[in-house]
Amino acid sequence: MSLIRVPKGTRDIWGEEIYLWHKVEEVVRSVAYSFQYEEIRTPIFESTELFARGVGEVTDIVQKEMYTFPDKGGRSLTLRPEGTAPIMRAYLEHGLNISNPRVKWFYMGPMFRYERPQAGRMRQFHQFGFEAIGFPQAACDAEIILIAWLVSKKLGLENLSLEINNLGCNKCRDEYVKTLQDFLKGEGDNLCANCKIRAEKNPLRVLDCKEETCQKVIHSPAFPLVQDFLCEECREHQDDLMEILRELDISFSINPYLVRGLDYYTRTAFEIKTGELGAQDAVAGGGRYDNLSSALGGPPVPGVGFAAGMERMILLLAKKYDPSSLKKQSLFYLAPLDVSGEKALLKLASFLGDRTIPFYLEFGDKRVKYHLKKAQKMGINTVIIAGKEEKERGELVWKDMVSGEQISMKEEELLAKLLEERKKC
Ligand SMILES: [Zn+2]
Ligand SMILES: [Zn+2]
Structure with a gap:
């Protein structure tokens, strides 16, 4: 009989490496404790519809990458590909929007995406994240960024940089999306096959495309940028955030092309990068998701958060620590x-x-x-x-x-x- 091996895209985490995981978990818990974010543990699988609605039908995650299966009762279930939609589901399910509308939560655990396995990209991977729900203030965006920044710093990551953008709100985003759609229509065959579809259904996704032809279109001088379409409130929100970040001594730059891969983001989007692995590499990313609750059938609820991949952090830590010294x-x-x-x-x-x-x-x-x-x-x-x-x-x-x-x-x-x-x- 041949030996049974782990499924493709998964691995055992063991030996000395486990001490690096403990280190990351310890730092996450200590920062959460300091800022008094409470831990929430949602199920590993959820109704498929949660992600279809909460992540967006026209995203790579929902269209190509989900582990979806029927259970014996004929329900369609999905192994969670990300942590934010389940958390908003829990918030609404427990009626917190009525009983206790402002919550600060963090989570840690495995996520699942059916991707082509490669170095640092697994089908079962791990994320931690922080979410603040019920706060519309730019100051709360700053707290979330500060937490992501502190965790990275406490893990010893160097050459950190922060990029921010503003994706607009329900008031100003429509006009931008329409302008973007019109522009992309004019580009026709300059777009890849995927982006031709995205241009119709969800044109913001085009900005995430790595295809060279699409990159050329995105960086052409006439390409419409969301920063030029922000309404007064969105502009003010961004100005407030920038002012706080300056006071916190967190240096940042505005990246008008930064849109993040998920549908429910509004206003602030951000990414923290480190120069440790040679090229600038994202270690944490997040933003504001004021439309997520409504997408799940709830009332409008503001929220902001970030997630970080733990495998990436472990890879960076392994260069700094001898894991046996952590034992x-x-x-x-x-x-x-x-x-x-x-x-x-x-x-x-x-x-x-x-x-x-x-x-x-x-x-x-x-x-x-x-x-x-x-x-x-x-x-x-x-x-x-x-x-x-x-x-x-x-x-x-x-x-x-x-x-x-x-x-x-x-x-x-x-x-x-x-x-x-x-x-x-
Ligand atoms: Zn706006
Ligand atoms: Zn493309």
Whole structure:
């Protein structure tokens, strides 16, 4: 029989790499705690309709990349491709728009997109994100940007830069979209096949196109830019945001081509990039989504948030940290010489475990030499040895790997010494 392997586009996260994940998770949690964003955990799968409505029918995610399947009851379910639509679903489902309209949430976990796997792009990937729902203020956009900035900084990412744009509101966006549509119609065969369809159904998507022909069109001088169509309120919103960012000492630039891949964005869109991997690479992106609630059948509710890919962060962190340096080192190696040694050391394990003191317990009837070699390899300085002979004397053996000193002692004495030793670390 051939061995079973993980599905294409997925992988096991294990070994020393896991300490890098813990590091990212720790930083995310600590910033969330500081800003008092509470964690929310939504299901891994949702009704397909949630993403069709909340992400947009004419997006690559919904058209090509979703893991959609019928369950045994004939419902169409989808593994979540992103975190914001589920969070707005939860907000509306729990009636928070009425009982507690202003919430600050964060999330962390796996997302799923059926993409061609390549370096750094997996079909099961991980994101964390922060969402502030119920706040229309530009200052709240600034808080979200500040959080994304701080998390990146606390992870040690350097050469950070921020790009912002404003996608307009329900008042001014229609005129821009119409102008854009007319312009794209005139470009006809200069657009790729996909963009010809996008130009009709969702012309903003054209700005995301990587095809060379479309890039040429987008960067032609006559191409209409959303910044020239903003209404007074949108302009003011952007001015407020820029003023706060300057006060926060977060340097930024306006990128009028930045639209983000999802449908529900209004006003602020932003991306944080790092120059660490050579080219400027986005590490976090987000924006305002005042139309998302309505798209899901709810009342108008303002919201703003960002998401960041954890695989990308891990890749960057791996260049900075030796993951083994992030591992919590075992203090004690418990070395049984036989079955009676195992029993004595399990008693000791219970004592240490009760006090959350890290140790490594071996099993079997290996000789002392084996244990000392292994303890040395693991970088553990104290080895506790127990076997039949020690049991007959009612003692255990303490071996200090640094000084080479070896002392046989009664259990109570040894427990006291263990606690003493822990204090030193
Ligand atoms: Zn507007
Ligand atoms: Zn195109």
